[in-house]
Amino acid sequence: MELYRITPGSIVDLSRTNPGEKVAFDHLTKSSSKKMLATMNRELSELQRLLWSDGDQALLVVLQAMDTGGKDGTIRKVFSGVNPQGVDVYGFGVPGPHEAAHDYLWRIHMRTPAKGRIGVFNRSHYEDVLVVRVNDLVPESVWSKRYKQIRDFEEMLCDEGTTIVKIMLNVSKEEQKERLQARVDDPSKNYKFDPSDLSSREKWEDYMVAYDDAISLTSTVDAPWYIVPADRKWYRNLVVSQILIDTIRGMDLAYPEPEFDLAHIAIE
Ligand code: ADP
Secondary structure (H helix, E strand, O other): OOHHEEOOOOOOOOOOOOOOHHHOOOOOOOOHHHHHHHHHHHHHHHHHHHHHHHHEEEEEEEEEEOOOOOOOHHHHOEEEEOOOOEEEEEEEOOOOOOOOOOOOOHHHHOOOOOOOEEEEEEEOHHHHHHHHHHOOOOOOOOOOHHHHHHHHHHHHHHOEEEEEEEEEEEOOOOHHHHHHHHHHHHHHHHOOOOOHHHHHHHHHHHHHHHHHHHHHHHHOOOOEEEEEEEEOHHHHHHHHHHHHHHHHHOOOOOOOOOHHHHHHHOOO
């Protein structure tokens, strides 16, 4: 999945990416991908068990996307089969008064995963350099300092045992149009329609620039960004699953040694 990992120091330009491509699993189609996703689900489930039993490290998965980018669907499909007891999913919305009374990382830090656990952020502290920047919710002198603050914060988490993987689900403006239209047309999707999504759509180009900067300035060796083509949902699910599997495999985890001499235990 190195294909989609953003090398630290590189300059991202989302306008030059292709959200519809499927090169890593080119031989598959939507229907033939199902078997592979099921295999990956099982593997992720095994790896979660290993992470839990090892007990010394945590995994934080940050998911960001434009509206309709598929964060919810990705969580549902990728973590299907993983023991829900070991995964904490948290969605960050507009900060409430209590949250807004603190620095922007306060509410984030409270939700970082404990050792042995997987934490999934559905939106994250990156909103504080995305929606906040695009809508001028704080002055540039404030948001421009946040990239370094975020790098430092993530470095600290990593030094203390949390592996971080950040994934941007890269959906095209055309695909977003289709998905928004479906929310208007399909009664079972009406509940997902939020008129405020239209105002972010109007600022699409500004968001892309904010994403370019956020990803370029905060993709580090310890906390890399991946930009995942997300126009095809099945492809997105496979790529995200593979990224997580590769990441956990790289964490140097082990089942603990038994504390008893098992050779001398007899179950009557
Ligand atoms: P989603 O769109 O992810 O399904 P919601 O409908 O609850 O979830 O939307 C969450 C909203 O909160 C988004 O519009 C997002 O931009 C906004 N939000 C998240 N974090 C912040 C923040 N720090 N400041 C302002 N708005 C934020």
